[in-house]
Amino acid sequence: MKAQTDLSDSELLQSMLAGDEEALAALYRRRQRGVYRFAFQMCGSKTVAEDVTQEVFMVLIREGHTFDDSRGSLNAFLIGVARNHVLRRLRRERFYVAMEEDSESDVKKKETLPTTAGPLDDLTRTERIESVRRAVLALPERYREAVVLCDLEEMSYVEAAEILGCAIGTVRSRLHRGRALLIKKLRPAHEEETAPATTKSARCFA
Amino acid sequence: MNCQSFEEILTELARARPYNQMPDQTPDQTMQPNLHESAVVHLDECTECAVKLQDGRSLSNRLEEMAREMKSMTAPASVEEQLRKAFRLTLSRPVLSAAPAIDGQRSEIRSRWSRWAVAAAAVLLIVLGITGLRLRAGRQSQPESPRAETGGAQPALKELPSTVEVGKNRLPSKPNKKLTVSVKRKNLYSRTTHRFNRNNNTSQPATTETTTGIANDTASEVATQFMPLAYAGPINLQDGGQLVRVELPRSAMLSMGLPVNMDRYGERVKADVLLGADGLARAIRFVQ
Numbered sequence: 001m002k003a004q005t006d007l008s009d010s011e012l013l014q015s016m017l018a019g020d021e022e023a024l025a026a027l028y029r030r031r032q033r034g035v036y037r038f039a040f041q042m043c044g045s046k047t048v049a050e051d052v053t054q055e056v057f058m059v060l061i062r063e064g065h066t067f068d069d070s071r072g073s074l075n076a077f078l079i080g081v082a083r084n085h086v087l088r089r090l091r092r093e094r095f096y097v098a099m100e101e102d103s104e105s106d107v108k109k110k111e112t113l114p115t116t117a118g119p120l121d122d123l124t125r126t127e128r129i130e131s132v133r134r135a136v137l138a139l140p141e142r143y144r145e146a147v148v149l150c151d152l153e154e155m156s157y158v159e160a161a162e163i164l165g166c167a168i169g170t171v172r173s174r175l176h177r178g179r180a181l182l183i184k185k186l187r188p189a190h191e192e193e194t195a196p197a198t199t200k201s202a203r204c205f206a
Numbered sequence: 207m208n209c210q211s212f213e214e215i216l217t218e219l220a221r222a223r224p225y226n227q228m229p230d231q232t233p234d235q236t237m238q239p240n241l242h243e244s245a246v247v248h249l250d251e252c253t254e255c256a257v258k259l260q261d262g263r264s265l266s267n268r269l270e271e272m273a274r275e276m277k278s279m280t281a282p283a284s285v286e287e288q289l290r291k292a293f294r295l296t297l298s299r300p301v302l303s304a305a306p307a308i309d310g311q312r313s314e315i316r317s318r319w320s321r322w323a324v325a326a327a328a329v330l331l332i333v334l335g336i337t338g339l340r341l342r343a344g345r346q347s348q349p350e351s352p353r354a355e356t357g358g359a360q361p362a363l364k365e366l367p368s369t370v371e372v373g374k375n376r377l378p379s380k381p382n383k384k385l386t387v388s389v390k391r392k393n394l395y396s397r398t399t400h401r402f403n404r405n406n407n408t409s410q411p412a413t414t415e416t417t418t419g420i421a422n423d424t425a426s427e428v429a430t431q432f433m434p435l436a437y438a439g440p441i442n443l444q445d446g447g448q449l450v451r452v453e454l455p456r457s458a459m460l461s462m463g464l465p466v467n468m469d470r471y472g473e474r475v476k477a478d479v480l481l482g483a484d485g486l487a488r489a490i491r492f493v494q
Contacts, residue, residue, distance in 0.1 A: 016293075019297050021290060021293055021294065021297075024289065024290070024293050025286065025290065028286055028289060029286075032280065032281050032285070032286075033279065033280050033281075035281075036279060036280060036281040037276055037279050040276070040279060041276070049281070050281055050282060050285055053281045053285055054281075054285050054288060054289060057285075057289050058289070058292060061289070061292060061293055061296055062296070125271070128268060128271070129268075129271060129272050129275050132268045132269065132271075132272045133272060136272075147269070150221075151221070151266070151269045151270075151273070152269060152272065152273045152276070153273075154273065172217070175217055176216070176217045179217055179220070179262065179265060182265055182269075183261045183262070183265050186265065186268070187261075
């Protein structure tokens with residue numbers, strides 16, 4: 001008999017639907033990271049990401065029989081469900097202003113992390129990552145999901161197109177535009193200030 | 207290669223994804239195998255595209271850094287526990303295998319009900335709308351009826367003097383019979399008077415006398431009922447009051463919620479304004 005870890009997603013799902021709790025646990029441990037990360041990168045809230053992860057697997061428990069492996073992988077199915085939940089949450093909560101989530105445990109974790117470089121390097125790196133995270137969150141939803149799936153989750157265009165339910169060319173163009181917006185957002189302020197001046201002088205001399 | 211075709215493959219170049227490994231379905235299937243070489247040649251020629259590629263690569267590095275940082279993120283253990291609980295609960299109910307059929311039936315019933323509910327709501331809305339329109343049309347087509355009603359039910363109010371002074375000394379001590387009729391009428395003014403009478407019995411004769419006195423004076427005029435002005439409190443004429451005849455634009459009738467003949471919109475209309483002892487207008491009625 002195969003161990004739970006050797007079984008494919010579909011086999012685990014079948015076992016789970018037959019009532020095997022350990023199959024659910026194995027499936028959850030295998031796929032929850034991707035779902036949770038995707039939800040967090042899309043909405044920037046750990047609480048929402050937790051809720052979404054739970055809802056996604058609840059859908060799998062309730063409606064796992066609707067999954068058809070000929071139409072795509074289970075991972076794509078789960079991320080697709082997560083995407084629907086995230087978008088619904090984002091639309092419902094777009095009127096609210098998000099508060100910074102920085103619990104004490106996170107702060108402690110940051111403080112106790114082993115540092116290979118100096119503390120200044122760590123701080124700079126954290127700031128850099130935070131600025132990218134904010135820039136990604138500020139992207140329009142359609143570009144954000146393309147960037148999250150292709151760049152942060154390192155999925156291929158085919159997988160991303162499967163999840164987003166669109167053509168591969170659409171994924172490519174959304175990714176291209178999303179990246180262009182990110183470059184613009186992450187460009188240092190002093191560069192933005194100098195750029196128009198250069199254009200102006202060029203026009204004057206022309 | 208020109209800048210436009212370079213722009214098309216910029217993302218792949220910046221992400222260091224070789225385009226010959228891209229899926230066949232992508233538009234890149236038409237790309238030539240030596241595309242990378244021609245891109246490199248173009249980069250030597252065009253500094254703008256070189257800067258763009260540099261920006262793209264820098265962004266890719268930052269995104270990779272962020273992805274590495276988030277690789278270790280997991281949902282808390284409590285989520286797994288709750289899922290296990292929910293799974294056990296689902297198992298305890300013998301619905302897991304029968305769930306699709308039951309769900310399907312439920313959703314069918316629900317959708318059928320929702321369709322009927324929507325249809326019923328639409329019919330109800332149409333009926334209400336038609337009724338409302340008819341009522342409105344009926345009111346607009348009978349502009350004379352309020353006047354006739356006023357004239358019939360309150361003949362004493364037809365007559366008005368040009369100006370009436372109401373002072374403490376001139377108030378009679380006994381209420382008139384005609385007053386009782388005007389107080390019983392269900393209009394805003396009567397209600398105000400009623401409230402006032404309950405609070406202060408001595409004021410009843412004053413109100414009565416005012417309206418009765420006015421009524422006795424004019425015979426040829428048709429007037430609406432007195433309408434209290436929005437900001438005014440209960441009318442207290444014990445301290446004295448004044449009835450002033452004024453001329454107002456017809457739009458004033460509109461502001462009081464009365465129908466206005468649009469053909470005579472520019473004309474002016476006579477009105478009696480009831481002023482309190484403090485000089486504030488308390489109520490108004492329109493006269494023809």
